[in-house]
Amino acid sequence: MTAWEPIADIAAKVNSGELKAVDLIERALKTIADKREYQAIIATLDDNGRLRAKQIDETVAAGRSAGRLAGVPFIAKDNFLVFGADTTAASNILKGFKAPYQSTAINKLEAEGAVCVAKANLDAFAHGSSTENSDFFTSKNPHDQTRVPGGSSGGSAAAVMLDMVPFALGSDTGGSIRLPASFTGAVGYKPTYGLVSRSGVVAMASSTDVIGPLTKTVADTALVLEIMSGRDPLDSTTIDRDEHAYDELADTLQGKKIGVIKEYMSDDLDPKIKTIITESIDKIHAAGAEIVELSLPSLPLALAVYYIICPAEVSSNLARYDGQRYGYTKPDANNLDDSYGGSREIGFGAEAKRRIMIGTHVLSSGYYDAYYKKAQTVRTKIINEFAAAFGQVNFLVGPTAPSVAFKIGEHTNDPLQMYLTDIMTVAANLAGVPAISIPAGQVNDLPVGLQLIGAQRADAKLLATARAVEEVIAA
Amino acid sequence: MADLTRDDVLKLAQLARLQLSEDEIATYQKELAEILKYVEQLQDVDVNGLEPTSQVTGLTNVMRKDEEINYGYQPLDLLKNVPQTENDHLKVKRMIN
Numbered sequence: 001m002t003a004w005e006p007i008a009d010i011a012a013k014v015n016s017g018e019l020k021a022v023d024l025i026e027r028a029l030k031t032i033a034d035k036r037e038y039q040a041i042i043a044t045l046d047d048n049g050r051l052r053a054k055q056i057d058e059t060v061a062a063g064r065s066a067g068r069l070a071g072v073p074f075i076a077k078d079n080f081l082v083f084g085a086d087t088t089a090a091s092n093i094l095k096g097f098k099a100p101y102q103s104t105a106i107n108k109l110e111a112e113g114a115v116c117v118a119k120a121n122l123d124a125f126a127h128g129s130s131t132e133n134s135d136f137f138t139s140k141n142p143h144d145q146t147r148v149p150g151g152s153s154g155g156s157a158a159a160v161m162l163d164m165v166p167f168a169l170g171s172d173t174g175g176s177i178r179l180p181a182s183f184t185g186a187v188g189y190k191p192t193y194g195l196v197s198r199s200g201v202v203a204m205a206s207s208t209d210v211i212g213p214l215t216k217t218v219a220d221t222a223l224v225l226e227i228m229s230g231r232d233p234l235d236s237t238t239i240d241r242d243e244h245a246y247d248e249l250a251d252t253l254q255g256k257k258i259g260v261i262k263e264y265m266s267d268d269l270d271p272k273i274k275t276i277i278t279e280s281i282d283k284i285h286a287a288g289a290e291i292v293e294l295s296l297p298s299l300p301l302a303l304a305v306y307y308i309i310c311p312a313e314v315s316s317n318l319a320r321y322d323g324q325r326y327g328y329t330k331p332d333a334n335n336l337d338d339s340y341g342g343s344r345e346i347g348f349g350a351e352a353k354r355r356i357m358i359g360t361h362v363l364s365s366g367y368y369d370a371y372y373k374k375a376q377t378v379r380t381k382i383i384n385e386f387a388a389a390f391g392q393v394n395f396l397v398g399p400t401a402p403s404v405a406f407k408i409g410e411h412t413n414d415p416l417q418m419y420l421t422d423i424m425t426v427a428a429n430l431a432g433v434p435a436i437s438i439p440a441g442q443v444n445d446l447p448v449g450l451q452l453i454g455a456q457r458a459d460a461k462l463l464a465t466a467r468a469v470e471e472v473i474a475a
Numbered sequence: 476m477a478d479l480t481r482d483d484v485l486k487l488a489q490l491a492r493l494q495l496s497e498d499e500i501a502t503y504q505k506e507l508a509e510i511l512k513y514v515e516q517l518q519d520v521d522v523n524g525l526e527p528t529s530q531v532t533g534l535t536n537v538m539r540k541d542e543e544i545n546y547g548y549q550p551l552d553l554l555k556n557v558p559q560t561e562n563d564h565l566k567v568k569r570m571i572n
Contacts, residue, residue: 100556101547207529236534301516307510307514323558336570337570339568341492341494344493353495356491357493360490360491362514370518383528
């Protein structure tokens with residue numbers, strides 16, 4: 001299967017009549033069917049997709065523009081509420097749930113002519129780094145079917161790399177867009193906290209959750225972000241977007257000051273990954289950027305902070321799944337308490353239960369100060385170190401992940417080892433800063449991602465520099 | 476602090492309204508202790524003079540007008556997802572045996 005053209009070109013050709021939206025949707029649906037063995041997809045939206053494509057072609061035939069994403073098919077992670085398919089978050093407790101409303105991000109993309117054709121697999125409720133915590137099945141890495149695609153947005157990343165669609169949506173609470181991007185060779189973008197509305201996306205850890213695109217190029221990512229970003233009255237944590245466009249992208253590395261994160265490039269790092277990241281940094285330097293080594297001494301604490309704050313928020317957000325108002329309910333419960341406990345026992349998988357219990361523990365009376373409040377205070381320390389770093393440099397750079405994609409089953413019996421996969425991604429979520437993973441090379445034919453991190457609200461500058469970095473790495 | 480007893484696990488499960496099998500109780504007793512041991516590295520971190528952060532972009536008290544919003548769906552649309560209903564009401568089990 002051939003790769004898709006740049007998204008802007010596809011939309012231009014649909015608007016000029018050179019390409020038909022209905023053909024693009026058929027191509028996407030056929031590729032999804034042909035690549036079924038990778039188990040990236042939970043459900044397809046054939047009827048809705050075809051209907052919308054037809055409407056787009058009719059708009060163009062009537063002489064009107066069908067939008068900046070006219071006829072472009074995309075796939076949403078299955079924690080986005082989308083009309084026309086169930087929204088399960090890959091969990092048994094939400095099996096059969098039909099969204100009564102649609103997420104703001106999907107509405108914005110549809111308003112510009114994009115067409116959602118499928119829902120992608122994930123770790124249930126986005127809890128995980130491999131899709132192995134999906135209550136349904138594990139997705140496979142496009143580069144090696146015995147390996148995971150990363151997670152939790154693993155189905156979305158695999159879908160893009162298998163050329164099912166030009167872009168897919170993911171959510172990133174502790175690395176869930178960037179990690180699968182690194183493991184599959186995609187570009188994965190985590191925006192500044194609050195830049196994209198999360199209305200209609202299944203909540204995980206509300207103080208770090210963001211949503212963003214997975215694509216093959218930075219330019220495609222920037223265009224999708226440009227359309228999704230901005231304040232939304234339905235999500236009171238959203239922030240004002242920039243006045244100028246996020247996809248303007250004209251920038252050079254000349255004169256940029258980039259800090260190499262010392263803590264992410266330690267002697268513990270796999271030397272093959274270190275070599276690839278170092279070579280990429282050398283290329284960035286050769287293209288005119290000033291490179292300095294920078295220490296953020298509290299970064300090694302970020303994972304411990306995250307695995308207190310995230311389960312605490314998860315335990316609160318998952319309290320709504322009680323078997324009464326929607327989702328799975330235990331059929332023959334004796335009383336209301338049995339209905340709650342029994343519905344949650346059967347409806348939640350092992351990782352959701354694990355996080356609910358940790359969260360309940362760290363928030364419970366007598367432990368709150370020692371765990372939760374302490375973690376929120378160390379979080380301040382991490383935020384202050386990022387702020388100090390961005391007083392000295394424009395961007396920070398390092399690897400996205402400490403390893404390449406691991407084997408299916410390799411970490412499933414050791415939850416703590418699985419958590420350590422996120423060690424280089426969680427800090428950006430705790431600080432609310434934007435970060436991107438760009439493919440930097442391969443170790444044993446498996447992709448390695450380079451992570452670039454910017455200051456809060458510096459999304460446009462980060463994307464412009466990421467595009468320049470993408471060019472020099474590929475050269 | 477990291478050691479968890481079987482009773483601790485049962486109490487957490489009760490607080491979180493989770494019924495657990497015997498196997499799950501044993502597994503979580505071990506796994507939760509390991510995870511808590513890992514996160515307890517924070518206990519010794521010096522945070523003197525720092526305040527906790529719960530909101531990273533500095534927003535406070537985002538208000539909206541107190542008015543009806545049309546979300547585009549009706550109460551009956553929401554009832555379609557309810558597992559047990561009676562006369563267009565949500566039906567739950569009795570609370571007291």
